[in-house]
Amino acid sequence: MSVLVYIENWDGKLKKLSFELASYATQLAESLQLPVNAVSLGKVDESELKKLGTYGIEKVMSDSNELFKSLDNRAIAKAINAAAAKVGAAIVVIANNNLGKAVAPRLAVRMKAGLVSAVQGLPVSTAPFVVKKIVFTGKAFANIEVKSANKVLTLAPNSFKLVEKAVETLVEAFDSGLTAADFETIIESTNKVTGKILLQDAEIVVAGGRGMKAAENWNQLEELAEILGAGLACSRPVSDEGWRPHAEHVGQTGKIIAPNLYFAFGISGAIQHLGGVSSSKVIVAVNKDPEAPIFEAADYGIVGDVFKVLPQFISAAKEMKS
């Protein structure tokens, strides 16, 4: 038996999320006294994969088939299943991002494994195997028992603190046995967001709501985000109005994020909005209405006008950074 972690790449590069997963899988394997392996699909340099050694990964099986680039859900699930079979993995750990959410349930069926998505940290108990996850969009937690011998877990980004454990990583060529016919996703065009901090990766998030009044006022939020190295987010009406792209919408029907720091400017704090952000470690709210529900969720609050507060934040942040 062993633990397997699927390490995704972005054009051949790993990200912080990859290291969180590696570290989580290593800690999980230790608590179960099992070995841990990783699988990587697509073309990634050996030197890149060897970085996983910082977080305890001793072996990476690497299938460098370029076709994995099409992110075909079924093909990726098949390949991870083949890797799991090869190393006798009973537990597979995957990121709870767009790709991970697409692949994990397919893999779980293939492995006849119980699936828990967006787990919070290491198991609450290992026998029986119980993990904790958020339910009711942040309003509660559930302790879920995985009864099957095989298990698939997805880990929410930014929810697990890296623990260093330096080892030498062996990168081993791996053939998952897929042929061109296994890849059925035909991509006509790709639109990449470049040069910006992606919301899902961001440790700090600057968000605006309808209180920002108009699309052009986002230049102030962008400036603050730029100084702090933050990602941008918005409430649902803001993306519905077309002031900001849908990808920035957070909340129950948007993205669910858990950064270390979340700024809410001119956001009332409706329950559906909070569902997407309430797991943030620290929340700062700026709202002119002292009764706005956002203050019940916030750690630091200012009752005031966003357009008076933002310039002060920007200059204080500049000062702090210099």
Add this chain to the structure above:
Amino acid sequence: MKILVLIGNVPDTTTKIKFNADKTAFDASGVQWIINPWDELALTRAMELKEANAGKVESVVVANVGRAITEGTLRKALAVGADEAIRVDADPLDAFYVASQLAAVAKDYELVLAGIEAADYNSAAIGGMLAELLDRKSISAVSGIDFDGDSLKVSREIDGGSQSLKMELPLLAIVQKGIAKEPRIPAMRGIMMARKKPLNVLAPVEAETLTAYNSFEMPAPKAACKMINEEQAGDVIRLLHEEAKVL
């Protein structure tokens, strides 16, 4: 083409969540049930596709695994415009169990639409599991679908961007925001017609559960918010740096 839309029956999004005394089960007393928000958008898009492809989309059917309590939600889906509803009469015990039930009804539908997650247990599992049980292609995080009478044009969100895809049927699409602009609200006529539309109740098939909800917890109460004056706004940045240590 026939379209099947999976319908989760979930508590209204403003519901105050409570559990029973020993915290082992959700307390559903007094809860208002709604169509899971993404499923409502999926159904809306399915109706639009049917209207735009007269003759090519034969029917839109909705399906739920649940007890009689979910029939109000299914009737609402019929009122929005679905031609027929199917209810598999079983408790939705866990994602694998529910997906196994749906696999028994979904085979004949060239396009199956599932939501990205249900607003209750957020398991984000059933669409993908069903696709695997049917051994069918799936696309997740779908934010747009068009049908040209033959193949589908699908947009999806990927980590770090978005893509436009061309997909052949059969397909299982796991949809999110963007798939339809606003959920369609049933009109009076729709509500009247829904009463006469078929709501077929099926017995469950034999299936396993692989997970169990052992207990629930409420989040720890939050400490009171520290208030700062608008004139001293810059202090917040200092406190975030020195006190909260997140900057």
